[in-house]
Every structure is written in structure tokens, then in C-alpha cells.
Amino acid sequence: MFRNRIRAMKPTLPASPEPQPQPAAFVLCPLPAPLAAWQEQLYAQAWAEAQAVNRPALPERDLLGVWN
Numbered sequence: 001m002f003r004n005r006i007r008a009m010k011p012t013l014p015a016s017p018e019p020q021p022q023p024a025a026f027v028l029c030p031l032p033a034p035l036a037a038w039q040e041q042l043y044a045q046a047w048a049e050a051q052a053v054n055r056p057a058l059p060e061r062d063l064l065g066v067w068n
Contacts, residue, residue, distance in 0.1 A: 031039060
């Protein structure tokens with residue numbers, strides 16, 4: 001007996017092409033100087049938070065140098 005009969009009933013569809021970004025989808029929005037500085041500071045803060053989260057946890061750091 002063929003167990004996977006539902007899969008056999010489903011027609012096979014051709015693979016869809018990989019979507020390609022269009023150049024018209026991107027727009028350059030220049031920021032005024034005060035906003036650009038604010039945005040750079042925001043990105044720096046987000047980078048620092050991401051680096052802090054990325055550090056290994058205290059038990060994973062093996063602070064005492066003890067191998068179990």
C-alpha cells in the first residue's frame with residue numbers, strides 16, 4: 001500500500017524565480033546634519049547593546065578556569 005497518497009495527489013508546481021530587488025525600490029533620503037548625528041549616535045548605541053548581548057554568559061566564560 002502506498003502510504004503517502006496525499007502527497008502523490010498534489011500536483012507539482014514549477015519553482016518560482018528568486019525575487020530580485022529593483023533599483024527603483026530604493027530612494028536616497030538625505031538627513032539634515034542634526035538628524036544625521038542623532039542617527040549615528042542611535043546606531044552606535046544599538047551596536048553596543050548588540051555586542052553586550054552577544055557576549056557569552058557568565059557560566060560559559062569559565063571565569064574560574066575549572067573544566068568539568
